[in-house]
Amino acid sequence: MTALEEFAQGLFELSQTTLPDEVVHETRRCFFNVLGTSLGARHAREVDDLILTGLQLGGAEISVLGRSEILDRLFAAEVLGFAAHFDDFDDTHLETVIHPGAATMAALYPLGLLGDVPGPVALMAMALGVEAQLRVGLAMTPSHYDLGWHITGTCGVVGAAVASSVMLGFDARGISNAIALALTMTVGQREAFGTPIKPYHAGKAASNGLLAALLVEEGVTAPAELLTDDAGYFAVLSDEWSTAWIDPLDLGRRWVILDNTYKPYPCGIVAHPAIEAATLLFPQLANVDDAKIERVSVACNPLVVELMGRPSASTGLEARFCAIHGVTVGLLTGRGGLTEFSDAMAIDARVVSLRDRTKLEPDDAHGRQAATVTVHLIDGSTLVQSVEAASGSVERPLTDEQLHEKFVALLGPELEQRSEAIATAAMALGRTTIAEIDGTVQGR
Numbered sequence: 001m002t003a004l005e006e007f008a009q010g011l012f013e014l015s016q017t018t019l020p021d022e023v024v025h026e027t028r029r030c031f032f033n034v035l036g037t038s039l040g041a042r043h044a045r046e047v048d049d050l051i052l053t054g055l056q057l058g059g060a061e062i063s064v065l066g067r068s069e070i071l072d073r074l075f076a077a078e079v080l081g082f083a084a085h086f087d088d089f090d091d092t093h094l095e096t097v098i099h100p101g102a103a104t105m106a107a108l109y110p111l112g113l114l115g116d117v118p119g120p121v122a123l124m125a126m127a128l129g130v131e132a133q134l135r136v137g138l139a140m141t142p143s144h145y146d147l148g149w150h151i152t153g154t155c156g157v158v159g160a161a162v163a164s165s166v167m168l169g170f171d172a173r174g175i176s177n178a179i180a181l182a183l184t185m186t187v188g189q190r191e192a193f194g195t196p197i198k199p200y201h202a203g204k205a206a207s208n209g210l211l212a213a214l215l216v217e218e219g220v221t222a223p224a225e226l227l228t229d230d231a232g233y234f235a236v237l238s239d240e241w242s243t244a245w246i247d248p249l250d251l252g253r254r255w256v257i258l259d260n261t262y263k264p265y266p267c268g269i270v271a272h273p274a275i276e277a278a279t280l281l282f283p284q285l286a287n288v289d290d291a292k293i294e295r296v297s298v299a300c301n302p303l304v305v306e307l308m309g310r311p312s313a314s315t316g317l318e319a320r321f322c323a324i325h326g327v328t329v330g331l332l333t334g335r336g337g338l339t340e341f342s343d344a345m346a347i348d349a350r351v352v353s354l355r356d357r358t359k360l361e362p363d364d365a366h367g368r369q370a371a372t373v374t375v376h377l378i379d380g381s382t383l384v385q386s387v388e389a390a391s392g393s394v395e396r397p398l399t400d401e402q403l404h405e406k407f408v409a410l411l412g413p414e415l416e417q418r419s420e421a422i423a424t425a426a427m428a429l430g431r432t433t434i435a436e437i438d439g440t441v442q443g444r
Contacts (some may be wrong), residue, residue, distance in 0.1 A: 010248025082203030103156030104392030112434020129163030153188025153201030160209020161432030278330025
C-alpha cells in the first residue's frame with residue numbers, strides 16, 4: 001500500500017470507532033464556531049456576488065446561510081466556506097496556521113441537507129475532515145507556508161474530501177480516491193491576504209473537496225501515489241516534508257484537532273497578543289488626549305511583521321492584516337470586534353492618525369503568543385502592557401461561554417430571537433443532524 005492508501009485506511013478505521021469525549025467536544029466547538037462565522041458574514045457584499053454567480057451558473061438544490069437563494073451543492077459549499085473565512089474570525093491551528101473548520105463544515109453541510117445523514121456520521125465527518133487536513137499540513141510545516149502557499153486552501157481541500165467521503169459512507173478505497181483527486185485541486189497563495197480572494201480559497205477548497213468525493217461516487221479513480229511520489233503533492237508544494245504525521249499507527253493515538261483554537265478578534269491570529277495588550281491599556285488612556293501620545297511601539301514575534309506588517313489599511317479586509325490597526329483600535333476603543341475592523345474604522349481620521357505613530361518592532365524573544373505594547377507620551381512617560389499567552393491560544397483557550405457569546409453576537413438582530421435555539425442545536429452536533437440545525441437557522 002502507498003502512504004496515501006495507508007492514511008485512508010487509517011481514517012476509515014477511525015470512522016468505524018467511537019470518538020473520545022474530548023474529541024467530540026472539540027469537534028462540536030469547531031463546528032459551532034465556524035457555523036457562527038459563516039452566518040455572521042451572510043450579508044457581505046462579496047457573499048452576494050458569489051451567490052449571484054451561483055444562481056447564474058449552477059442548478060437549484062438547497063438554500064444556505066439562512067438566506068432564500070437556492071444553489072446547487074457545489075456552489076452552496078463554496079459560499080459557506082467563503083463566508084466562514086470571510087471575516088478571518090474562524091478557528092486556527094497555530095502550528096500550521098490552517099483554518100480547518102471552514103472547508104470541512106462547508107463541504108459536509110450540503111450533503112447533510114440533501115441526504116438523510118445521521119447526526120453521529122456528520123460529527124465523525126467533521127472530526128476526521130479537520131484531523132486529516134491538519135495532519136497533511138503538519139507534514140509540510142513550515143516549508144509549505146514559508147514558500148507562500150495559503151495552507152487553508154491547499155490542505156482544506158483534503159479535509160473537505162475526507163468529510164464528504166465519511167458523509168457518503170465510503171470505504172478506505174473510496175476515501176483514498178477522494179483524497180487523491182482533491183490533491184490535484186489545491187488553490188491559494190498568501191499574496192491574496194487582505195483581499196476577498198483569501199476567503200475564496202477556503203470556499204473553493206470546500207467545493208473542490210466535495211466535487212472529488214462526488215466524482216468517486218460515480219466511479220472515478222486516481223493514482224494512489226499522488227501524495228508522496230517524486231512529483232506528487234508534498235514534493236511540489238514543499239521543500240521538506242515527512243510522512244510521520246500521516247502514519248496510520250498515529251491516527252487515534254493522539255488527536256491534533258485538540259490543538260485547534262478560536263479567535264477573539266477577527267484578524268490574523270499572530271496579532272492577537274498585541275491587540276489584547278492594547279485593549280488592556282485602554283482604561284489608562286481613556287482620559288488621555290490623542291495628541292499627547294508621541295508614538296506607540298509594539299514588540300512582537302517576527303512573524304507578525306511577515307504576515308501582518310501592512311503600514312496602513314483602507315478597507316476592513318486590509319485592516320485584518322494590518323497589526324498596527326488592531327493595536328490602534330484596541331488603544332482607542334478597548335475592543336477588537338467586527339466594528340473595529342470595518343471599512344469605516346479603517347479610514348477613521350483618529351485611527352489613521354494614531355496608526356501612523358505606531359510601529360512594529362520584531363523581537364525573537366517574543367513567542368507567537370506574546371507581545372508588549374508601549375505607549376510613549378510627549379511628557380516622556382510610558383505606559384506598558386505585556387501579554388505572554390493571548391486569549392484564544394492553546395494556553396488560554398476560549399471557554400464554551402465565550403464561544404457562545406461570540407456566536408450569538410455574530411448572528412445579529414435578524415436571528416436574535418432564534419439565536420439560543422440555533423446555538424443549542426449547533427453545539428449538539430451528533431445528537432442533532434445538519435438538517436435539524438439548518439431548520440433551526442431557517443426558522444422551520
